[in-house]
Amino acid sequence: MIQVHELGKRFGDVKAVDGVSFTVAAGEIFGLLGPNGAGKTTTISILATLLPPDSGRASVCGLDVTTDGEAIRRRIGVVPQEMALYEELTAEQNLDVFGRLYGLKGDQLKRRVAELLELSELTEHARRPVKGFSGGMKRRLNIMMGLVHAPDVLFLDEPTVGIDAQARTRILDLIRGMNEQGLTVLYTTHYLEEAEQLCDRIGVIDHGRLAALGDKEQLIHEIGESDAVRLLLATDRHADLAADAARWPGVSWAGFRRGKFEIQCDDGAPVVARLQTWLTEDGLELDQLEVIRPNLESLYLKITGRALRE
Numbered sequence: 001m002i003q004v005h006e007l008g009k010r011f012g013d014v015k016a017v018d019g020v021s022f023t024v025a026a027g028e029i030f031g032l033l034g035p036n037g038a039g040k041t042t043t044i045s046i047l048a049t050l051l052p053p054d055s056g057r058a059s060v061c062g063l064d065v066t067t068d069g070e071a072i073r074r075r076i077g078v079v080p081q082e083m084a085l086y087e088e089l090t091a092e093q094n095l096d097v098f099g100r101l102y103g104l105k106g107d108q109l110k111r112r113v114a115e116l117l118e119l120s121e122l123t124e125h126a127r128r129p130v131k132g133f134s135g136g137m138k139r140r141l142n143i144m145m146g147l148v149h150a151p152d153v154l155f156l157d158e159p160t161v162g163i164d165a166q167a168r169t170r171i172l173d174l175i176r177g178m179n180e181q182g183l184t185v186l187y188t189t190h191y192l193e194e195a196e197q198l199c200d201r202i203g204v205i206d207h208g209r210l211a212a213l214g215d216k217e218q219l220i221h222e223i224g225e226s227d228a229v230r231l232l233l234a235t236d237r238h239a240d241l242a243a244d245a246a247r248w249p250g251v252s253w254a255g256f257r258r259g260k261f262e263i264q265c266d267d268g269a270p271v272v273a274r275l276q277t278w279l280t281e282d283g284l285e286l287d288q289l290e291v292i293r294p295n296l297e298s299l300y301l302k303i304t305g306r307a308l309r310e
């Protein structure tokens, strides 16, 4: 659905996009993850034919971004980072105006507007001016504006910035639902947990370059970090446990680290089971227990040497 090959774009001395290549298959949610200024919006703008590339090639729905702009724009929806809503108009009127821009009219337009209000759970607020909406409601409406003409591909540029966790969950559910109906999604974010929850494949972009690309699970696996079972025993038998646990299958190390007793292992689940048996045999109890898995945060740190949110 999307093919990007050695794409480049400069602004003066700044290489905003610097030799980026990736593909997105039909029906996929692809996450472009990176900090401020990484080149996410520039990449989306090129794919949405809003900016011409300086070098490289890109196609969307099999159409070339430099020559088939008009055809591409009919097949894609774009949800910009900055919200583009008419504050004085109602939710319904906003969708209506956008629908007309795309050539919808009459019953077809009415049906589509009603559908989108329903989808975004804004039906009961349809006749209220947007200026009275919460940030989450505005974000949901902003996404619907990109969908009026039923595109095959949707570009979402940081659609959850500035809203609370609950509103964010609703938006992620909404995107997942649309994807299940067949929509291909390119999603940019600097929230790791969003990329981790939502995306099938991920590209990590930094200073205009892709620092990592692949299947989410595969990327996490490539970090090469193992699971860790962290615990504290109710009675201090940690030395005994360290001696024993070091011989359990799949365990690479056991001992104290950062104030907690830790068992490093390939897979946390069988180690927790083994731990339960060990505790029961000696009639011991746990004070605390948690299993830590490597995640995209550790991946990002490893790749770029800094945290995403500095």
Ligand SMILES: Nc1ncnc2c1ncn2[C@@H]1O[C@H](COP(=O)(O)OP(=O)(O)OP(=O)(O)O)[C@@H](O)[C@H]1O
Binding pocket: 011, 014, 015, 016, 034, 035, 036, 037, 038, 039, 040, 041, 042, 043, 081, 190
């Ligand atoms: N129109 C422009 N003129 C000059 N420089 C620009 C322009 N647009 C982007 N840049 C620069 O290009 C680089 C990439 O910007 P871009 O907006 O693509 O990043 P981003 O990943 O979307 O960041 P953010 O998370 O802040 O939205 C930045 O250094 C930015 O300052």
Ligand SMILES: [Mg+2]
Binding pocket: 040, 041, 042, 081, 157
């Ligand atoms: Mg941006």
